[in-house]
Amino acid sequence: MISDTLAQSPRFKTFALVFAIAFPLWYIASDMARLPMFTYHPGPDLFEWGWVKARRDEGPAMYWYGWLATSALGSTALGGLACLLPQKWTQRIPLALAWLVPLLLTPLLVYSLKFYWRW
Amino acid sequence: MEYLPEWITVEAFWTTLLIVHGLLAVALLGALTHQAVVLLLPLRAGARPSSFVARYRAVSSVPYANAVCLLWVLTFVLGAWIYAKYRIQVRIPIEQQGYYKTLGVFELKEHLVSFGIGLLPIYWYLWANAANQAYQSARKWLTVLLTAICWYAFLTGHVVNNVRGYGS
Numbered sequence: 072m073i074s075d076t077l078a079q080s081p082r083f084k085t086f087a088l089v090f091a092i093a094f095p096l097w098y099i100a101s102d103m104a105r106l107p108m109f110t111y112h113p114g115p116d117l118f119e120w121g122w123v124k125a126r127r128d129e130g131p132a133m134y135w136y137g138w139l140a141t142s143a144l145g146s147t148a149l150g151g152l153a154c155l156l157p158q159k160w161t162q163r164i165p166l167a168l169a170w171l172v173p174l175l176l177t178p179l180l181v182y183s184l185k186f187y188w189r190w
Numbered sequence: 191m192e193y194l195p196e197w198i199t200v201e202a203f204w205t206t207l208l209i210v211h212g213l214l215a216v217a218l219l220g221a222l223t224h225q226a227v228v229l230l231l232p233l234r235a236g237a238r239p240s241s242f243v244a245r246y247r248a249v250s251s252v253p254y255a256n257a258v259c260l261l262w263v264l265t266f267v268l269g270a271w272i273y274a275k276y277r278i279q280v281r282i283p284i285e286q287q288g289y290y291k292t293l294g295v296f297e298l299k300e301h302l303v304s305f306g307i308g309l310l311p312i313y314w315y316l317w318a319n320a321a322n323q324a325y326q327s328a329r330k331w332l333t334v335l336l337t338a339i340c341w342y343a344f345l346t347g348h349v350v351n352n353v354r355g356y357g358s
Contacts, residue, residue, distance in 0.1 A: 078318035087311035094308025098301070113274040133277055135300055136270070139307075146308060166328035169312045170335045173305040180301045187294025 085161040086150040091169040093149040095176050097142040103183055107137025108144065204275055208351070211268040215344050218261035225251040225258070226337040229330040255317030258336070259310050266307055273300070284353060292353055299346040302339045309336060 077083045101107055110123040114130025125132040153161055194203055228251040233239060239248040284293055309332060316329040 074318065078315065084312075084315055087315045091309050091312040095305045098304055098308070102301075111274065113277050131277055131282075133274065135273065135304075139270075139304060142304070142308065166312075166316075166325065167331070169309065169328060170332040173309065174335060176305075177302070180298060183301075184294045184297050187290045187297065189290070 081158055081162075082154045085153050085156075085158070085164075088164055088166065088169055089153040089161075090146045090150040092164075092172050093146040094142050095173040097145040098138055099176055099179055099183070101138040101141040102134075103179075105134075106141055107134040108140035109137045110134055111136050204272065204279075207268060207272055211265060211272060212347070212351075214261055214265040214268065215340070215347070218258060218265055219340050219344050221254045221258050221261065222333065222337040222340050224249055225254050225333050229333055252317060252320045255314060255320075259314050262306060262310060262336075262340075266303060269303070280350070284350075289353060292350060295346050296350045299343045303343050306336055306339050 105122040107122055109121065110119050111117070111133040112119070112123075112126055112129060112131075113133055115126070117126075122134065122137075123132060153164075194200065198206075224246070227247055228249060231247050233244060233248045237244075239245040281293060313329075313332050313336060316325045316332060319325055320329070
């Protein structure tokens, strides 16, 4: 089965670990630096590439889907690149980073929402 | 919503999606909480589980991992679908009422569950190799983190639904 093959694969471990570390970093970057892959306008049901302001009189703009796309693509690319590196290097990446990185970035997420904490 | 059949109203459709989203979240919460409890409060080797709590701590948590991944993805996809509707029908009225902290904690939920999606491949790998003692610490704390995110998301979603659910 494919799941058994993946579970035994050191390359999949490298990919999954780097993906887990990179995903929250890409996510925070695309949120705070306005780097969504696309913007969705739910009112007119319209997609536009990149970060675009809300359209006048057509409701809000949504960036969350675009942040996810940026994070997924960027993390997949980094995970794939890491698989090309020698295993003696990738084995040194601490597994703890998989949960430490998102945990340490959470206060930054809270800060990024400071607009909401003023009232 | 031209793809909806005639026998269901638009409001009923979105309410149904929200309820299914919530039910999937309950299942996910149960599976993850089982795993977290087993990892944080394991039963001593050889001890016989006699009470309800002891039996809860004694379950085999490995088989839950596939279900957790599937449930997280399904719950996430449904939530993402509902999110666009929420943005217009629910969030704008809450903004007009000035409940900004409520909106903030909900936005944090969206961020945290997104972090969770990124953690699923390594979570699955660590549980697929549950016999490997070298992975024990990472498996434990990753599972605890996902459980904490899931509880936060569940409670926050519940609160926001109470502030203004669909059809209100």
